Amino acid sequence: MNSTPASSPVRTCLRLAFALPLLALLAACGHSPSRPGSPSTGYRGPAIAPSDPAAANAVAIRALSLVGTPYRYGGNTPESGFDCSGLVTYVYRDVLDLRLPRTSRELAQVQGPKLAQERLTTGDLVFFGNRGQVFHVGIYVGEGRFVHAPSAGGTVRLDMLGGSYWRNHYTGAKRVL
8 A cells, every 4th residue: 555645646746836936937047138247246256165065956946936925023924924033944944844033133143154155155154233243134146146035014025136126235154064
C-alpha cells in the first residue's frame, strides 16, 4: 500500500502552478534599464555565493510569493499578515525549517558573516536603521532587490536597495545560509 498522501500530487501541482508565474516575474524583473553597478539600482555586480544556492533560491521564491500580503504589526503568517521580522522568520521556517530570532534587532545579531552591500547574494538578510539602531529587515532576492513588509497600511513588497530611503538607511547584511 502506498503511504504517500493522496494530496501529494495535488500539492506538487499547486506548488508548480504557483512557482512558474513567480519565475516568469523574476525573469521579467531581471531586465533593468540601469546597468548593474549604477547608483539607481544599488546592485554592484557578482557576489559570493551562499553555501547552499538551492536553499537560497527557495527562500527568494517563497519570499516573492508573499508579495501583496497585508502588513500587520506582530504578524507572522500569510493569514495574519506580516511585519518585517515576521516575514523573515516565516520564510526561513517554512522553506528550510530554520528557526531565526523574531525581531529585526535580534536578527541583526545572528551569527554569520556581516556583508558589505557589494557582496550580497540571494537569501541574505538586509538591515536598515539609523544612529546605530536596526529597525527593519528584508530578504535580498538579487540584482539590488529585496522583499520586505515595510509599514502599517501597506503590503509585503519588492523594493530596490538603491531607492533613496533604503540607500540612506542601509546598515548592513547577514548571510544565514
